[in-house]
Amino acid sequence: MSVIDFIFSRQVPLGMLCAAFLFMPWNKKKSNFYPRLLIGVFAFFAISEVCTRVNIENKVRLLIYTILLFVLFWLCYEGSYIHYIFYTTCAYAVQHISSKLTYMIAVPISIKFDVSGYPFYTSILLITSALVALIVYIKYTQPFARQGELQFDNVKIVMYSGLFLVAAVYLSVFLEDGFDQASASYLTSYVCLNAFCILFALAILALEYTNFNTKQLEQENQILAQLLESDKHQYEQAKKDMEKINIRYHDIKQQYSKATDEERSKLEEEMAELNLRYFTGNKAVDITLTQKSAICNAAGIQLVCSADGSCLERMKHYHIYSMLGNALDNAIECLEQVSDPEKKVITLDIHKDKNMAVIRVENYTPNRPLFKDGNLLTTKADEHDHGYGVKSIQNTAEIYGGIAHIFVENEIFYLLITIPCSENLTLNEA
Structure with missing residues (x-):
């Protein structure tokens, strides 16, 4: 046969x-x-x-x-x-x-x-x-x-x-x-x-x-939902930590006037470390940026920030912490792989454009990320347990009727989030 x-x-x-x-x-x-x-x-x-x-x-x-x-x-x-x-x-x-x-x-x-x-x-x-x-x-x-x-x-x-x-x-x-x-x-x-x-x-x-x-x-x-709940608890802890920093900063200022020259020098160093704080008009934005800027400094990353936090007043504080925290964490993780100090820069801009709050995050990316059906694919080996950072950002934006868009141009990774500022809009949260 x-x-x-x-x-x-x-x-x-x-x-x-x-x-x-x-x-x-x-x-x-x-x-x-x-x-x-x-x-x-x-x-x-x-x-x-x-x-x-x-x-x-x-x-x-x-x-x-x-x-x-x-x-x-x-x-x-x-x-x-x-x-x-x-x-x-x-x-x-x-x-x-x-x-x-x-x-x-x-x-x-x-x-x-x-x-x-x-x-x-x-x-x-x-x-x-x-x-x-x-x-x-x-x-x-x-x-x-x-x-x-x-x-x-x-x-x-x-x-x-x-x-x-x-x-x-x-x-x-x-x-x-x-x-x-x-x-x-x-x-x-x-x-x-x-x-x-x-x-x-x-x-x-x-x-x-x-x-x-x-x-x-x-x-x-x-x-x-579990990640968002975890971010909520992390925000509460970060808020407590910020309160401790503010109290310590106030105590140092009180001690400074009575201190000797040698003591003042040490107090000034501590004040400089504690003074890495932001005042944007939104407490959640301030806490998030203060926390992430400390991480950036430790990693040799420059965080260039222009933020009007008041345009996000409609959002719950832990939602802001989750969204901005994930965005900055992704940028930090990417730039930790970069050796050129001039490229280790994160640019964050938060402003109001007409009736929309606009959040833009930019950072250099050494490797062009992979996209599928408009979604960012994780580069980690374990795809099943990773890749939820961007999804969480998109999910949070959608809760407020907004969108999160990601794209890459000339080796620069862009995350653009737009959220309606109107308080009359109904939340999409279940």
Whole structure:
């Protein structure tokens, strides 16, 4: 038997196994993974080969292949049975789409141009399978490859999707077997049936991924809420620290008039350190800038600031602390990688433009950041636990009906936040 003959006659188990590699959770491998994978693949092929040689009915073979695929995921990867059903359903859907698309293209060509034979069908099968796999990888697999543990909104949706897909495949087989190939409407019916099968499998695939994608969005919102709550507590502590600094500064001024020349010299040094304070007309802005300027000084970063904090009086103080703090922390973290002191500068401008409060942060960036769909991607290795600083800024701005925009020009990173100043606007906070 030639390779082409082998591929075509075993296209279903081969297609299901190849599709399975698109959805294998590589970060959830069990111990002794490669021996397990080898045993699982060998068992899959061995049993499927027995089914072919014994000439088991096609409908029964499809069920056996589905069970074998489920067992392969269970054997090789950590997870619950729901996860294994999810992976199996997605792989089965991809194989079904590729197979039906192949025949929907090949059969009309074969009838119209009198072309047949395994090489013809196999070539179309390989091309369509590769295209479907590429599209699924770009659309589904790659974006969610590093999402970690999948948590589904509704477990029943996963189970029902798998059952509906298997049922649809079986019904299509029964219906196709009942077609009269001599009928004038055979080709139209055949193409329509395959098109319906493809659309149904695509719907199942989209439903499966939407099911946990919504859950991930909920988790992201929960993380942002937790970060904001943490910033709220940090602001309260920073406010207490600022009060202590003000008290200490006042005490030093009282001591200064009675001190000796030597004592005054020491007091002046301490006063200079404590005098790194800001008075912008907004207490939260003052506290945030005072705290971050001390960090900048320690890191050899110059903070150039022009701030009218009064235009942010509509915002809650801990929201201001969170938003400005995240913006400056991101800039500081970026400039800590820069060795040229002339480039270690953060420019912050806060002003009112008509009825909008405008916050602009600028800093040099040694490496151009990556963007996807207008969102900044984290450069940290652990993407799952990082990258929420900018999201938190955007989320806070949206609470007040504003927007946060980021862009890079000529190696300068810009963060531009605009927030309506009108007190009549309703907050978007839940």
